[in-house]
Amino acid sequence: MSERWARIVLSTYRWVGAMVFPAVGAYVAFRASKGKEERGRQGERYGVASVARPAGPLVWVHAASVGETSAVTPLVETIVDMGINVVLTTGTVTSAKMVQERLGDRVIHQYVPLDLKPAVDRFLSHWQPDLAVICESEIWPMTILELGLRRVPQVLVNGRLSDKSFAAWQKRPSIAEALFENLAHVVAQSDIDGERFRALGARPVTVSGNLKVDTAIPPVVESELEALQRQIGKRKTWAAISTHQGEEDVVAQVHHMLKVRHRDLLTIIVPRHPDRAPAIAEDIEKLGMKVALRSRGDVIAPDTDIYLGDTIGEMGLYLRLTEIAFVGRSLMAQGGQNPLEPAMLKTAILSGRNVQNFRDSYQRLIKNGAAKLIRDKDMLAGAVNYLFNNPAERQVMIDAGTKTVEDMRGSLDLTMTALEPFIQPLVLKARLNAREGGWK
Known part of the structure; x- marks a missing residue:
């Protein structure tokens, strides 16, 4: 598949998503009836924020479900400790509960918007993230493309490509390259994962090990x-x-x-x-x-x-x-x-x-x-x-x-080293804003 054809496919994906957007309400309502969506917060799936954006630099971190949320929690805590606001999105009710239990009001939790142009546009226009950090294998074409158009740096951390996913992307190398070229950095879990991301066009790629090893021992009452x-x-x-x-x-x-x-x-x-x-x-x-x-x-x-x-x-x-x-x-x-x-x-x-x-x-x-x-x-x-x-x-x-x-152990330190070029300017910006008493 040529590069031109890949871009046509992705453009078609963008506009088809915009056309079907009005019809997804029934789908979200069905999920809510099954307990898979939190009642009263379905609007977040359409990109409608439930809280105001805080002043100052903001990092958007996305973790799909419970496992990814657990893995990324120490990373989020480290970023928050540096004085930077974090909006953490997840896709499941169970992971939302975990965010509340482990991070409380230290972060803003939102459900991730559907990967459709109107929802993603609305989400990004409200939150205006300075950096997007995606955990593991969440490759959402519309979200990646819209972040790229807004020139928001995107870093994939704890990156993993299963045998099945890698085989699927290999069949569509031009589409993979058109998406992965938007990633400013990929921090892979293992050497094999790193090689796979490089083969699909991601640059640069470093290997950190598994962030889950650096999580705290699961708590108990x-x-x-x-x-x-x-x-x-x-x-x-x-x-x-x-x-x-x-x-x-x-x-x-x-x-x-x-x-x-x-x-x-x-x-x-x-x-x-x-x-x-x-x-x-x-x-x-x-x-x-x-x-x-x-x-x-x-x-x-x-x-x-x-x-x-x-x-x-x-x-x-x-x-x-x-x-x-x-x-x-x-x-x-x-x-x-x-x-x-x-x-x-x-x-x-x-x-x-x-x-x-x-x-x-x-x-x-x-x-x-x-x-x-x-x-x-x-x-x-x-x-x-x-x-x-x-x-x-x-x-x-x-x-x-x-x-x-x-x-x-040690993945968290290696991941933070990879994020440093993106995080440090935000730390300086946060300090300047704090001195000046406002968000600029």
Whole structure:
């Protein structure tokens, strides 16, 4: 595809988006009816701001969902500590709750506008960002093009391109180059990601490692933890976290297999999408197992088989209840989920083999002996049983995970170094404005 043709395609995308804009109200309303949009704030999806723009320099940071929000939080805190305003956008209700819990009123939270010209125009006209920082793999053509037209520097941080995304962009190299040339800098997670961004035309590209390693250890409310620990007592536990459809059934079957040898077993399941919890509980109960739901405040009774962690922002609680964690989206689904939180919280890590989206992290953990890959439910049951029966080996894996995380730290500093040419002028501007008593 030629450069001229790529620009025609992107121009068509721009104006088609403008034409369909009036019809998207029904789509947003439907999402709101399903709890996927926050009622009363749907206007933000059309670029309508819910608060005034503060005076002084402002950085727009975008993080799509919970994982990206967690990763970018220390970066946002660092920018705010430098005296610069931040408007942080996310795309999900759960990530919005996380922003409120972790950052409060230190930042302005807005839902990201739809990638349609009228919404993006309205958003940018109101906020007038001096810099846009995008986290991970959020490549929105209209947003990138409109920022480019306004000459707003755009930096992609913690950049990642999955095998699937890279293959798709390779089929459209001219479009990729027309978009990526608007990026002032790409800070990639790994050498492989860096090579992929360069191949698609991004310049300059540096590698920082994974920002998620530099996040704080997931918090916990100590009173809640102690209450659950009392309910569990001395029972053996293992957790299956970030599970996707089909994996909960596998985990339940593994529980049944293990209970023959470990009569006091408690299995903790934390689905990636908590709204699926009622259906998950119903399916497991049909197998004759007793399920307790965290969201209902159910007590973990002596005969509870499965504790269903169907709440947001409590991974720090669930992982502190065990020393063995299976990380989902790796058996029945593709790509895997982040294994770094389990490593931070001192668990031996098990996973299926489909972990392409977190390849670098898994390679490091496996090399150091902190994680093991399994291929099916029988192998999963065998691995959990082995770790129950061999506490010394379990501790070796836990210690290896802790060391791996420590060795991987430093991404935040490297990312801030890449951002320095864009941030420092804003720091000086903020100081001058503070002395002069206004925004210029």
